[in-house]
Amino acid sequence: MKIFSGIWHWIDDRTGASAFVKPIAEHPVPPNTGWWYVFGTATLTAFIVQVLTGIALSTAYVTSTADAYNSLQFITHDAFLGNLLRGMHSWGASAMVVLIGIHMARTFLMGAYKFPREVNWLTGSVLLLFTLLMAFTGQLLRWDQNAVWSVVVAAEQAGRVPLMGDATAHFILAGDTVGGATLSRFFAFHVFFVPAMIFLFLGIHLFLVLRNGISEPPKMGQVVDPKTYREWYHKMLEKRGVPFWPDAAWRDVVFAVGVVVAIAGLAIIFGPPALDKPPDPTILQAYPRPDFYFLWYFAVLALIPSEAETFVIVGGPLIFGFLLFVLPFVANKGERSPYRRPWAFAVVLTAVVMIGTLWIAGEQAKWSPNFNPKALTSEEVGATSGPVYQGAQLFQSKGCIACHALGGNGGQRGPDLTAVGSRLSSEQMVTRILNGGNNMPAYGSILNPGELDALVAFLQTRKGR
Amino acid sequence: MKTAVSDNGDNEDSGSDKQATITRRAFLSKMSLALSALAGAIIGVPVVGFLVAPLLQKVPDVWRVVGAVDKFKVGTTVEVTFLDASPLPWAGVAAQTAAWLRRDTEQKFVAFSVNCTHLGCPVSWLQNADLFMCPCHGGVYYKDGTVAAGPPPKPLVEYPVRLRNGQVEIKATGIPIA
Numbered sequence: 044m045k046i047f048s049g050i051w052h053w054i055d056d057r058t059g060a061s062a063f064v065k066p067i068a069e070h071p072v073p074p075n076t077g078w079w080y081v082f083g084t085a086t087l088t089a090f091i092v093q094v095l096t097g098i099a100l101s102t103a104y105v106t107s108t109a110d111a112y113n114s115l116q117f118i119t120h121d122a123f124l125g126n127l128l129r130g131m132h133s134w135g136a137s138a139m140v141v142l143i144g145i146h147m148a149r150t151f152l153m154g155a156y157k158f159p160r161e162v163n164w165l166t167g168s169v170l171l172l173f174t175l176l177m178a179f180t181g182q183l184l185r186w187d188q189n190a191v192w193s194v195v196v197a198a199e200q201a202g203r204v205p206l207m208g209d210a211t212a213h214f215i216l217a218g219d220t221v222g223g224a225t226l227s228r229f230f231a232f233h234v235f236f237v238p239a240m241i242f243l244f245l246g247i248h249l250f251l252v253l254r255n256g257i258s259e260p261p262k263m264g265q266v267v268d269p270k271t272y273r274e275w276y277h278k279m280l281e282k283r284g285v286p287f288w289p290d291a292a293w294r295d296v297v298f299a300v301g302v303v304v305a306i307a308g309l310a311i312i313f314g315p316p317a318l319d320k321p322p323d324p325t326i327l328q329a330y331p332r333p334d335f336y337f338l339w340y341f342a343v344l345a346l347i348p349s350e351a352e353t354f355v356i357v358g359g360p361l362i363f364g365f366l367l368f369v370l371p372f373v374a375n376k377g378e379r380s381p382y383r384r385p386w387a388f389a390v391v392l393t394a395v396v397m398i399g400t401l402w403i404a405g406e407q408a409k410w411s412p413n414f415n416p417k418a419l420t421s422e423e424v425g426a427t428s429g430p431v432y433q434g435a436q437l438f439q440s441k442g443c444i445a446c447h448a449l450g451g452n453g454g455q456r457g458p459d460l461t462a463v464g465s466r467l468s469s470e471q472m473v474t475r476i477l478n479g480g481n482n483m484p485a486y487g488s489i490l491n492p493g494e495l496d497a498l499v500a501f502l503q504t505r506k507g508r
Numbered sequence: 509m510k511t512a513v514s515d516n517g518d519n520e521d522s523g524s525d526k527q528a529t530i531t532r533r534a535f536l537s538k539m540s541l542a543l544s545a546l547a548g549a550i551i552g553v554p555v556v557g558f559l560v561a562p563l564l565q566k567v568p569d570v571w572r573v574v575g576a577v578d579k580f581k582v583g584t585t586v587e588v589t590f591l592d593a594s595p596l597p598w599a600g601v602a603a604q605t606a607a608w609l610r611r612d613t614e615q616k617f618v619a620f621s622v623n624c625t626h627l628g629c630p631v632s633w634l635q636n637a638d639l640f641m642c643p644c645h646g647g648v649y650y651k652d653g654t655v656a657a658g659p660p661p662k663p664l665v666e667y668p669v670r671l672r673n674g675q676v677e678i679k680a681t682g683i684p685i686a
Contacts, residue, residue, distance in 0.1 A: 109600020191602070192629060195683060196644070199628035202685035210563045212685040219567045219682025222603060223596030325589040325606040327622055327630040330643050344627065345645040349659045410646045414632060442637035446646070456646045484648050484656030489638050 071284030072291050073259035079153070080257065082146035084295035085302045086174075089139035090241065092306055093177070096132040097234065100125075104184070106230045108223050111186040112322050119315060130310025136178055138306055140336045143174050148391050151370075154379030155258035158269040161371035163255060166248040168367040173241050175336070180233035182334045186226055187319035192331035194221055194229070203353045221324055256280065257291070261379035269376055328414070339398045342405035412445035413454035423450060425504055434501025437494055441486070449505065457483060462507025472499045568593050571670065571677040574609060580617070580676065585610040585633050585651060588619070593680040607667055607678055608633055608640070610651065619667040619678045620653050625686060626660045640664065661686070 105114040118125035156164035217224035446456040479485035572590035595603035629644035640649040653664035665684035
């Protein structure tokens, strides 16, 4: 032991490690910060998980559009602990997105962005942006069919940007189409550029946390006055401050370890996301979906009026970024307690409810046609020949069932037709089928009169239960 | 940078030295900053140029053969696959692309991009319904590519098609950006 102690003292003497780290570790922080303050460290922990598992995965991942998919198959099914590592990287990404969201909501609710921590907030906002960029580029590195079409969707959205849309889209694609250069570009962003930016802004963020101090738990009536706050804060620390390590840090450690255990546990139980079909752009039976963090946005694009789309795609992120930017400038003093800032509660609650609701809608994706419904049985049809039987065949072959369900079988984009025979007369059905509607094609040029009669005959037998 | 100099001769000398030193410092500072900027430019110009090059490259006009004319029946729409306009050697399957080719008459072929004009998802062709359907947000197109329902803002994009030496050729022009 003496030898180790001697070695450590030599290193410490020559490097000044203790002299550098101790004041940082033991810097005074406000007392009773509690469990609400653990989410920043937890986000950092998730990022560390991503860096470590990402480095390991990159040793086997092949950055080539021809081979990336096969290398992922190898990592997932053949490499020792590869499945676990991919799982941890995927669940770690989810954890990072969720935790940075909670950290930001906590900071906002407790007014911790107010004087003198405005730049803490701004750097945190930039870190949120980079975290989302990591999440998106990571999904694309999976380089399966879903990833390929997600790149196209991203490029098409970028194409909506006025004036520079075309250039931005081609920058994303690294050319005029998805090809050999596309994956390399996303790999470089995911593995080098964005993580480097995260390290940079994380460094600034943590420096500012030390410089401006951890915000004290807010109390009703205890307002922030930029003229007096700093003096008051330092006096408070002198009087009642406790060393960060271990008085406050123990909670961070406990929660962070919990995060690591949860990520590993989820990776063991659920594994990594399954790989979709190969990344062949000629396989058109695709069902592109974003990972869960952007599923709510997928729903937004399906539900808003098409006239508003470009504004939402281009203006939405700009407005969101602008609001994050101006917040600490327009509200940097006054009350911090969430109990005296009901609008802050309202903003967070609205955001959570909106994203949650849209997320559920995105998960269900009722607007998407069902290309693989079950074939209607003769029992369901109620006939084996004649117009009703023929109508049932047409209902399936003409694509009606892709958007309309019968007894729970079929798409959900259009109204459920299980009991349509009780709701609409034959004439009403004919009008709707021939003319279509906003989300329904007009079948006037698709069906001949005999087919139309048969289809209506079939639908008239749908009386429900 | 100006410095205060006293009337005292000695001080004046030292003051002049100080002024000279500060001037020298100012020069060295500016020179160091300028050289750093030069180094940054030497590194940055090729890096940025390399990254934005795809924006400046003109898509080459490349016609790809997708099959013999006789292979396609009048009135049918089928998927055809062909090589990108500028495939990279390591692209693998990503170098391939597809289009929906419709033969309207003996001599008239129409090639539609497979990308939905809403957000680029691949549309499927429902042969019996004579409709294209998008799996993402439910966009629907008629057989002539016009919008039948849903959010697509415009018809399916058409690729130029020509017939040469008994072969159908499509002009590979990349993914149409909305």
